[in-house]
Amino acid sequence: MADLGGTISVVTGGGRGIGREIALHQARAGAKIAVLARTKSEIDETAAMITAEGGTARAYPVDLVNRTAVEAVFAKIGADLGPVDLLVNNHGAFRAFGPIWECDPDIWWQDVEINLRGVFHTCRTAAPDMLSRGSGRIVNLVGGGTGTSFPHGSGYASSKAGIMRFTESLNDTTANGGVRAFAVDPGLVRTSMTELQLNTEAGQTYLPDVKQLFDDNINVPPSNAAVLIADIARGRFDRLAGRMLRGADDRDALERAMDDIVDSDSRALRITGVD
Structure with a gap:
């Protein structure tokens, strides 16, 4: 069903896992896809998969922490494919496991910088053009630690909580101009990121619950997030712009609950009980 025909979509972290599934699903619905990540071979493969199915996709290797590189890539996407209608920030890093005094401080900071600064750079670049046209949607992926403590994943959690608040702030800045921002938690998906947690000494030591969850068959298909984002x-x-949606949500039930979610001001970062 080609109901996203005419949509130009940027998917970061699109070379594998959840990002690849998001890109493939949108392309099958008719969107033209710009696939972004640092590893050229992986995004080339995603783009080739899309074109083999008759879709349109181009691969753009980029370091999202590099602001000028991001600006250059978005300019090239605009020239190659057209103005961006949908930005999906799926990229992420999680390599610092354990109490903060056990973590390599540079790796801890890299997790934060890749996750949060990368989102800032893409949104900062894409939003003004969307606003000039009066329409656009931005989806930022969040995850573990967004709304709860994550003692042995503090860098990742801090970045994801930051992305959640950034998404709310961005939406409150742009919604009146026709540009809406959303946070999406895909749930626990078996990816290269979770494999690192499962197969490294630090991951096994400090994040044993991940293995237990997979042993208990808690493994959300990446297609859930892809369908939701479409x-x-x-x-x-x-109506839920500025709030968090989840890959595990029943989408029909979520649609029915939208008024209640807005009226109760849920699916957002809030501190209650404080005057």
Whole structure:
């Protein structure tokens, strides 16, 4: 069903895992896809998979921490494919496991910088053009530690909580101009990131719950997030802009609950009980 025809979509971290699934799903619905990541071979493969199915995709290797590189890539996407309608920030890093005094401080900071600064750079670059056209949607992926403590994943958690608040702030800045921002938690998906947690000494020591969850068959398919984000692109959940949606959500139930979610001001970062 080609109901995203005419949509130009940017998917970061699109070379594998959840990002590849997001890119493939949107392309099958008719969107033209710009696939971004640092590893050229992986995004080339995603783009080739899309074109083999008759879709349109181009691969753009980029370091999202590099602001000028991001600006240059978005300019090239605009020239190659057209103005961006949908930005999906799926990229992420999580390599610092353990109490903060056990973590390599440079790796801890790299997790934060890649996750949060990368999102800032892409949104800062894409939003003004969207606002000039009066339309656009931005989806930022969050995850473990966004709304709860994550003692042995403090860098990742801090970055994801930061992305959540950034998404709320961005949406409150741009919604009146027709540009809406959403946070999406894909759930626990078996990816190269979780494999690192499963197969390294630090991961096994400090994050043993991950293995237990997979042993208990808690493994959300990446297609859940892909389908949800496609519905966001269609405008189905515009009323929930600035809030967090989850890959595990029943989308029909979520749609029915939208008024209650907004009225109760849930699916957002809030401190209660403080005057």
